[in-house]
Amino acid sequence: MTHIKDIRQKVQLTEHTVFNVNSTNFPGTYTDFDDVWSQERFEERFQIDIISLSETDMEFDMVGVDAAIANAIRRILLAEIPTMAIESVAIWNNTSIIQDEVLAHRLGLIPIKADARLFEYKQKDAEEPTSEDTLQFTLKIKCTRNNVSSDATDPNVLYKNHRVYTKHMEWVPLPGQEHLKAKEIRPVHEDILITTMRPGHELLMDLYCVKGIGKDHAKFSPVATASYRLLPEIRLLREFYGEEAELLQKSFSPGVIKLVETSDGQKMAKVANARLDTCSRNVFRHDELKDDVSLLRVRDHFIFSVESTGILPPDVLVSEAIKTLMGKCQKFLLELDSTSIGKGKHKKGGKKA
Amino acid sequence: MANANANPALSATQKPVLEVVEMKSENEESFQTFILHDEDHTLGNALKFILNKNPDVAFVGYSITHPSENKINLRIQTTGKPAVEVLKQGFKDLKQMCAHMLTTFEVRLNKDIISIMEVHKGSLNRESLS
Numbered sequence: 001m002t003h004i005k006d007i008r009q010k011v012q013l014t015e016h017t018v019f020n021v022n023s024t025n026f027p028g029t030y031t032d033f034d035d036v037w038s039q040e041r042f043e044e045r046f047q048i049d050i051i052s053l054s055e056t057d058m059e060f061d062m063v064g065v066d067a068a069i070a071n072a073i074r075r076i077l078l079a080e081i082p083t084m085a086i087e088s089v090a091i092w093n094n095t096s097i098i099q100d101e102v103l104a105h106r107l108g109l110i111p112i113k114a115d116a117r118l119f120e121y122k123q124k125d126a127e128e129p130t131s132e133d134t135l136q137f138t139l140k141i142k143c144t145r146n147n148v149s150s151d152a153t154d155p156n157v158l159y160k161n162h163r164v165y166t167k168h169m170e171w172v173p174l175p176g177q178e179h180l181k182a183k184e185i186r187p188v189h190e191d192i193l194i195t196t197m198r199p200g201h202e203l204l205m206d207l208y209c210v211k212g213i214g215k216d217h218a219k220f221s222p223v224a225t226a227s228y229r230l231l232p233e234i235r236l237l238r239e240f241y242g243e244e245a246e247l248l249q250k251s252f253s254p255g256v257i258k259l260v261e262t263s264d265g266q267k268m269a270k271v272a273n274a275r276l277d278t279c280s281r282n283v284f285r286h287d288e289l290k291d292d293v294s295l296l297r298v299r300d301h302f303i304f305s306v307e308s309t310g311i312l313p314p315d316v317l318v319s320e321a322i323k324t325l326m327g328k329c330q331k332f333l334l335e336l337d338s339t340s341i342g343k344g345k346h347k348k349g350g351k352k353a
Numbered sequence: 354m355a356n357a358n359a360n361p362a363l364s365a366t367q368k369p370v371l372e373v374v375e376m377k378s379e380n381e382e383s384f385q386t387f388i389l390h391d392e393d394h395t396l397g398n399a400l401k402f403i404l405n406k407n408p409d410v411a412f413v414g415y416s417i418t419h420p421s422e423n424k425i426n427l428r429i430q431t432t433g434k435p436a437v438e439v440l441k442q443g444f445k446d447l448k449q450m451c452a453h454m455l456t457t458f459e460v461r462l463n464k465d466i467i468s469i470m471e472v473h474k475g476s477l478n479r480e481s482l483s
Binding site for chain 1: 403452
């Protein structure tokens with residue numbers, strides 16, 4: 001029975017193979033388990049623990065969900081949460097050496113600190129930007145010579161404005177965007193280098209930001225990375241003493257195995273913190289250890305790591321991701337209720353629930 | 354825009370969201386293939402999981418017909434119930450599950466935020482946590 005439980009709940013790492021990778025907890029797979037979906041059972045098991053949280057980074061544990069759901073949240077974080085990014089650039093003057101199209105591409109990738117929830121998607125056929133769907137910035141900068149008589153060679157001394165940073169981008173509120181002034185619309189970082197110039201070089205352009213999602217272009221992705229790993233579990237199948245214990249400790253990442261002193265003065269290995277393990281499987285290189293250590297990962301314990309680009313805090317992103325998944329379900333439920341598909345009209349004798 | 358279909362605002366008005374593939378033989382509403390437009394593995398796999406948990410489902414699977422087509426084909430075969438009902442139940446279950454995940458997350462966040470702020474020595478200052 002415990003063996004079957006392990007198959008259901010744990011992924012097993014062996015020397016050359018990984019066993020029990022896929023979820024098998026579906027009705028019909030086992031005779032002794034009830035795997036039918038139950039919201040009550042889910043709510044009982046489901047758990048979230050926030051490990052760390054800062055303005056841009058977050059780590060949290062999500063326990064009691066299937067990989068399909070955890071992965072949906074990860075994918076939504078990467079590709080389906082809207083942000084504002086520069087989509088079109090009107091270049092009135094560019095005498096720097098960087099080409100117009102390269103410059104426009106660089107500008108597109110700059111994270112813009114603006115809550116996309118306050119905006120609408122720009123309609124495909126709409127030509128004029130409106131205050132609901134567009135943010136405008138201007139970039140107007142000219143590189144000039146500094147009045148220095150010395151024979152300095154440092155460009156910082158010689159020239160003014162020879163480095164163009166995101167801080168030089170200026171937000172221009174469109175008519176009707178006065179209420180956004182309190183929100184501090186700006187690039188997230190003020191020190192992203194856009195281009196460098198020399199005296200006589202000049203930039204004059206209007207930058208238009210629209211709302212978009214990462215699926216369309218990676219510049220809209222609200223995260224630098226969003227990933228998860230499964231919680232490792234290490235089982236020592238016998239006791240390890242002395243040199244063997246030290247070898248065992250060395251086979252894992254620091255902090256995973258601790259050595260405790262027994263009453264007769266020997267050092268004995270104990271698992272201190274399996275969470276720190278990277279699952280390198282180094283232990284299987286030692287013949288004297290490999291048969292007595294079992295490396296597992298808990299299949300429904302996800303350690304999420306979310307790094308925001310700084311546009312929205314990571315905890316808001318995770319909430320938005322779950323809401324997005326809910327929204328997808330809602331969209332199809334509405335569709336099923338409102339069209340003939342859900343009512344079974346395309347078949348003779350429509351059925352009811 | 355490289356792909357207009359990825360924009361939810363555009364797709365809603367122009368294309369159907371959900372279609373049913375008509376079957377050759379009549380009266381088989383327990384065997385159906387649905388076309389979910391503008392969806393991918395994100396919803397496809399989550400939906401497959403929740404439908405697999407339903408004992409009325411004999412088979413469920415999905416495929417992305419072509420990388421450049423923004424849709425998935427979802428096949429449901431049930432043990433008797435109409436596939437549409439099962440699909441609807443799947444969406445309901447998934448939605449309810451997400452609702453619980455969201456509340457758990459936000460409750461936990463509000464609880465943990467105080468202790469986390471102490472660790473970060475007040476580096477977290479933001480207008481609101483909503």
